[in-house]
Amino acid sequence: MISPGTLSGCSAAIWLLVTGSAALGGPVQSIELHCGKALQQPLCDALAGALSERFPGAAVSAADGQTGPADLTLRYVGHSQTADWISGYLEWQHRDGRSGQGPAIEQSVMDGHLTADSIADFAGHLVGQTEFPL
Incomplete structure (x- = not known):
């Protein structure tokens, strides 16, 4: 039989494994x-949402220019955008100086125009396919 003291220690260890070190403060x-001005607001909002989903414990913010130092700074680089097609990739720079970029992603709509949902889908693919150093 396990003593209550051992059970508490075991439970605490399991809790730490499940919740991760972020729970420790x-x-x-x-x-x-x-x-920036080149990035339209619907795409900016969609990217911020996709980043929040991928990194649920992170503080995601959108900025028009240089602000305080962040652990990771991202910029969308658009290749092309029309009413029914968009393509581009994400560039990133880590606080420690490392930098990189994700693959170019394309999204098109055959029977209409890009909508908020198709832009959100595009943003999700951009964030999902980019390898970030976090």
Whole structure:
């Protein structure tokens, strides 16, 4: 039979494994998405949402230019955009100086125009296919 003291220690160890070290009050990662004039608001909002889903414990913010230092800074680089087609990729820079970019992603609509849902889908693919250093 397991003593109550051992059970408590075992439960605490399992809780730490399940919740991760963020539950101990570790620093929250900050992600800054640069949303300049070239990046339309629906796409900026969709990217911020996709980043929040991929990194649920991170503080995701959108900025028009240079702000305070973030753990990860992202910028969308568009190749082309029409009413029914969009393509581009994400560039990132880590606080420690590392940088990189994700693959170019394309999204098109055959029977109409890009909608908020298709732009959100595009943003999800951009974030999902980019390897970030977090």
